[in-house]
Amino acid sequence: MDNLDRFMTVAEQVLNDRFIKYMQQPCRLVLRLNGLTEQHKRRLDSLRMRDRRKLFSFDTLIVGRTPPLGYLKRAAYACAAKGCTYVGYIEQRLARQRESPGQCPVCAERYLAGLAQEEREMAMRFLPRSKYRMNDEELRYIDVQYLSVMDVVPDGDGPWSIGQHVWTAVVDEDFVDEYPVGSLVRLHATVHVDHLPERTFDKDTRRVMILRVEGIEMLDEPATHFDDVTWTSEPSWR
Numbered sequence: 001m002d003n004l005d006r007f008m009t010v011a012e013q014v015l016n017d018r019f020i021k022y023m024q025q026p027c028r029l030v031l032r033l034n035g036l037t038e039q040h041k042r043r044l045d046s047l048r049m050r051d052r053r054k055l056f057s058f059d060t061l062i063v064g065r066t067p068p069l070g071y072l073k074r075a076a077y078a079c080a081a082k083g084c085t086y087v088g089y090i091e092q093r094l095a096r097q098r099e100s101p102g103q104c105p106v107c108a109e110r111y112l113a114g115l116a117q118e119e120r121e122m123a124m125r126f127l128p129r130s131k132y133r134m135n136d137e138e139l140r141y142i143d144v145q146y147l148s149v150m151d152v153v154p155d156g157d158g159p160w161s162i163g164q165h166v167w168t169a170v171v172d173e174d175f176v177d178e179y180p181v182g183s184l185v186r187l188h189a190t191v192h193v194d195h196l197p198e199r200t201f202d203k204d205t206r207r208v209m210i211l212r213v214e215g216i217e218m219l220d221e222p223a224t225h226f227d228d229v230t231w232t233s234e235p236s237w238r
């Protein structure tokens with residue numbers, strides 16, 4: 001399951017490429033996971049660092065959520081060199097420093113054209129650094145939202161018991177703002193490791209576990225089973 005992220009990205013690309021010609025209005029298809037087996041079931045409170053990149057199902061209560069946010073999913077960089085038309089696309093990752101492209105391959109080829117193999121290798125090391133402009137019209141943003149979630153153990157009519165800790169899950173696109181505080185949901189999610197969002201120095205080694213949600217099923221009507229829950233509008237890592 002290490003490559004689930006990559007699988008989802010590639011599968012969505014294939015899906016969209018295949019169906020774009022049938023679309024009346026341009027839209028984007030989103031791939032979702034559903035109906036994982038009992039073996040994937042897991043309690044949030046049992047998660048540890050060794051679980052990173054793995055996929056599980058969690059029965060949860062949503063105790064808080066942020067307003068909808070956006071993140072830069074794909075950036076387009078146009079080479080700024082005179083006469084060069086190269087545009088590089090870079091898929092960005094959530095909550096990471098924006099990555100920019102390296103050497104422009106078109107410009108590099110212009111500098112190296114006509115050189116012999118040994119000369120090329122030497123010249124490659126001294127290529128001038130490419131400059132880029134971000135191409136605003138080709139930036140792609142994705143809507144995301146952070147949910148604060150806790151374990152629930154469904155128990156007939158209630159009272160349902162809840163877990164010890166508040167965990168953070170990220171949902172995107174069609175899931176944003178669809179699940180209000182108080183929703184009882186089964187999340188199919190991969191465990192990711194992230195920087196503390198408000199770290200105060202660059203090389204802070206502390207990490208938090210964050211769930212990237214790939215699918216959601218409703219467990220029940222919004223919870224009235226709980227009286228000792230602190231509802232929050234802040235993400236749990238604050």
Ligand SMILES: [Zn+2]
Binds near residue numbers: 079
């Ligand atoms: Zn260039």
